[in-house]
Amino acid sequence: MPKKLIPDIVIGRLPLYYRVLQRMLAKGQKVTSSKELSEYLEISAAQIRKDLSQFGEFGKQGTGYHTEYLSNQLRKILQLDRIWDMAVVGAGDVGSALAHYQGFHERGFKVAMIFDNDPQKIGMKLGDFVVKDTGSMVDEIKKAGIKIAMIAVPASEAQDVTDTLVEAGIKAILNYAPIHIITPPDVRLQCIDPVVFLQRMTYYI
Amino acid sequence: MPKKLIPDIVIGRLPLYYRVLQRMLAKGQKVTSSKELSEYLEISAAQIRKDLSQFGEFGKQGTGYHTEYLSNQLRKILQLDRIWDMAVVGAGDVGSALAHYQGFHERGFKVAMIFDNDPQKIGMKLGDFVVKDTGSMVDEIKKAGIKIAMIAVPASEAQDVTDTLVEAGIKAILNYAPIHIITPPDVRLQCIDPVVFLQRMTYYI
Numbered sequence: 144m145p146k147k148l149i150p151d152i153v154i155g156r157l158p159l160y161y162r163v164l165q166r167m168l169a170k171g172q173k174v175t176s177s178k179e180l181s182e183y184l185e186i187s188a189a190q191i192r193k194d195l196s197q198f199g200e201f202g203k204q205g206t207g208y209h210t211e212y213l214s215n216q217l218r219k220i221l222q223l224d225r226i227w228d229m230a231v232v233g234a235g236d237v238g239s240a241l242a243h244y245q246g247f248h249e250r251g252f253k254v255a256m257i258f259d260n261d262p263q264k265i266g267m268k269l270g271d272f273v274v275k276d277t278g279s280m281v282d283e284i285k286k287a288g289i290k291i292a293m294i295a296v297p298a299s300e301a302q303d304v305t306d307t308l309v310e311a312g313i314k315a316i317l318n319y320a321p322i323h324i325i326t327p328p329d330v331r332l333q334c335i336d337p338v339v340f341l342q343r344m345t346y347y348i
Numbered sequence: 349m350p351k352k353l354i355p356d357i358v359i360g361r362l363p364l365y366y367r368v369l370q371r372m373l374a375k376g377q378k379v380t381s382s383k384e385l386s387e388y389l390e391i392s393a394a395q396i397r398k399d400l401s402q403f404g405e406f407g408k409q410g411t412g413y414h415t416e417y418l419s420n421q422l423r424k425i426l427q428l429d430r431i432w433d434m435a436v437v438g439a440g441d442v443g444s445a446l447a448h449y450q451g452f453h454e455r456g457f458k459v460a461m462i463f464d465n466d467p468q469k470i471g472m473k474l475g476d477f478v479v480k481d482t483g484s485m486v487d488e489i490k491k492a493g494i495k496i497a498m499i500a501v502p503a504s505e506a507q508d509v510t511d512t513l514v515e516a517g518i519k520a521i522l523n524y525a526p527i528h529i530i531t532p533p534d535v536r537l538q539c540i541d542p543v544v545f546l547q548r549m550t551y552y553i
Contacts, residue, residue: 151548154548154551154552155548157547157548157551158543158544158547158548159528159544161547162526162527162528162541162543162544163528166503166527183528184528185528185530220551221547221550221551222550222551222553223547223550227546227550229546236445236448236449236450237445237449239445240441240442240444240445241542243441244441244442244542245441246526246542246543247542247543250526250543250547251543251546251547251550252543252546290553291546291549291550291553293542298371314552314553315546315549315550315552315553317542317545317546317549321367321451321455322367322371323364323367323368323388323389323390325390331549331552331553333545333546333548333549335540335542335545336367337446337449337451337452337498337522337540338363338367338451338452338455338456338457339363339364339367340522340538340540341432341434341456341457341496341520341522341538342362342363342366342426342428342455342456343356343359343360343362343363343536343538344496344520344522344536344538345426345427345428345432345456345496345520346359346362346425346426346427347359347519347520347536348427348495348496348519348520348536
């Protein structure tokens with residue numbers, strides 16, 4: 144599909160639509176509507192229709208969307224019709240939790256390797272993984288053709304790790320380190336710092 | 349401070365400014381500028397000046413911001429001049445990781461209790477905690493006056509848990525369950541589903 148310029152904020156909502164549709168499919172629900180999706184997501188029905196119409200006509204006025212068809216289309220658009228291997232950097236508490244997280248595989252992702260620079264941790268068994276040396280990271284990631292990485296190292300090391308990952312050909316980074324990291328324009332970045340999410344709410348309490 | 353209507357997107361950026369300022373303070377840096385903050389955060393200097401000016405005059409044209417003063421002001425605005433106790437619901441992999449996470453305390457938060465409904469887990473030691481029965485959740489949270497909770501239960505249980513937390517007086521929820529939950533208008537909600545963050549990036553690879 145040729146990529147027209149779709150705002151990133153629209154792309155950001157597609158996984159939410161896809162997630163609801165997967166739950167509907169699991170319950171055997173064959174048809175839905177922008178109104179019903181709206182109730183599940185607290186996004187307006189008009190917004191949902193507008194977002195989806197960016198990618199073509201998925202539903203008909205009055206009859207709604209076919210759950211499976213729409214789900215398949217979103218899967219293609221988001222490139223989830225495959226399993227994405229991922230590298231985890233940092234074998235501390237957060238990295239371990241990511242290596243063990245059961246929720247990835249059924250939704251299109253798989254942790255393939257985990258790295259650390261601590262001699263105490265290199266070679267250690269972590270679930271199904273043996274922790275590898277960050278020194279071999281560029282080679283290992285290149286050889287495996289991995290494009291997605293999750294960073295779970297201390298803030299002070301996060302930018303160096305990022306630069307190495309970029310050198311290794313990584314194109315998407317999920318950053319758990321509590322610092323903003325800089326990536327080149329062709330490398331996507333999302334950040335998960337739970338404290339930032341919490342601090343965003345304490346203002347209102 | 350009387351709360352004028354500040355857009356939530358502005359509030360959402362304040363913790364990022366605060367995080368950078370804390371790092372500057374740790375290095376002993378006394379002064380900064382919107383230009384320098386901009387380089388660390390990839391947010392435009394004009395946007396940073398505009399955001400901060402919503403709360404008063406923190407800096408002077410040409411001399412920049414005093415790091416410590418600005419940091420103190422943001423701490424007050426975000427109500428981080430205290431430690432917020434939090435309840436974790438769900439003692440699985442994610443809940444355990446949250447209970448062990450070292451990054452909360454130095455940044456204004458503390459896990460105070462953890463709940464599960466699984467008889468196998470209730471009474472179990474988890475780091476410094478003994479897992480409590482969700483059956484006692486409303487009483488325990490009310491008694492302790494806790495206002496913030498993190499949900500780390502399966503998607504199918506998340507809404508019920510949310511409703512119970514709201515009944516217990518919780519005013520801010522960080523939701524790790526992979527489903528959108530509905531809260532009343534006076535209860536803030538932030539969601540961390542790593543797969544949604546990942547799927548938002550695979551579109552571009």
